[in-house]
Amino acid sequence: MSAQTRLVQDFAVPQIEFALVSKKYQRLIIDNLNFAVAKGEFLSIIGPSGCGKSTVLKLISGLATATSGSILVDGMTPENARETISFIFQDPTLLPWRTVRANAVLGLELERMPKEKREIRVDSLLELVGLSHMSRAYPRELSGGMKMRLSIARALVTGPRLLLMDEPFAALDEMTRDRMNEELLRLRDELKWTVAFVTHSVSEAVFLSTRILVLAPSPGRIHADLPVNLPNPRTAELRATLEFEQTVTAVSRILRGARSA
Secondary structure: OOHHHHHHHHHHOOOEEEEEEEEEOOOEEEEEEEEEEOOOOEEEEEOOOOOOHHHHHHHHHOOOOOOEEEEEEOOEOOOOOHHHEEEEOOOOOOOOOOOHHHHHOHHHHHOOOOHHHHHHHHHHHHHHOOOHHHOOOOHHHOOHHHHHHHHHHHHHOOOOOEEEEEOOOOOOOHHHHHHHHHHHHHHHHHHOOEEEEEOOOHHHHHHHOOEEEEEEOOOEEEEEEEEOOOOOOOOHHHHHOHHHHHHHHHHHHHHHHHHOO
């Protein structure tokens, strides 16, 4: 088999695949989810509170196991795919006693990467997220946006193919949040990972995504699977266009329907 054939076959394998997946704790949280995410997609997951959005990310990451059904990540079980996944939470969870640089390099230290290689990779990532000038600062000296950029750098330092993001910008003010959305897409364009992103903001989901999964609650199930056919690259100017406003309005209407589904 040629290298080109292997590359084509690898790309044909979905990055994420759910087949009749259900999850139950004391009650049924999600019920019979069926969907696949292609490599390179940016999938946002929205829905009313309690519909299982965060549970879906935990199942993908292997932090939780499905009660029934099957989950594959890049053709592997979530447990076997963990080295290809990074998870970013709403709270940056930075170590306050470590500098920006020391926080960013943590994953590579745990992997026991040689120091010289660690330094080269961290230098590159801090430059990429715009924090090179703050490398010796501590988390208490950073703004909310800087803390989140550092959290993203720490997640990217191990070279993931799949990025899971659970409302990472929810605590930021609107202007900072918009700027972080633009930064995230810039990074994705450069590093080419797949993203599964949970948010309560329809406008954020529309701006970021190639596709939006709308979940209905009690138990969580797919209400709608929507492509987002807005032009790329997505810039700040897009938010002022009629096409963007119409897409946000249409998705908002579908989300309201999910609440009563």
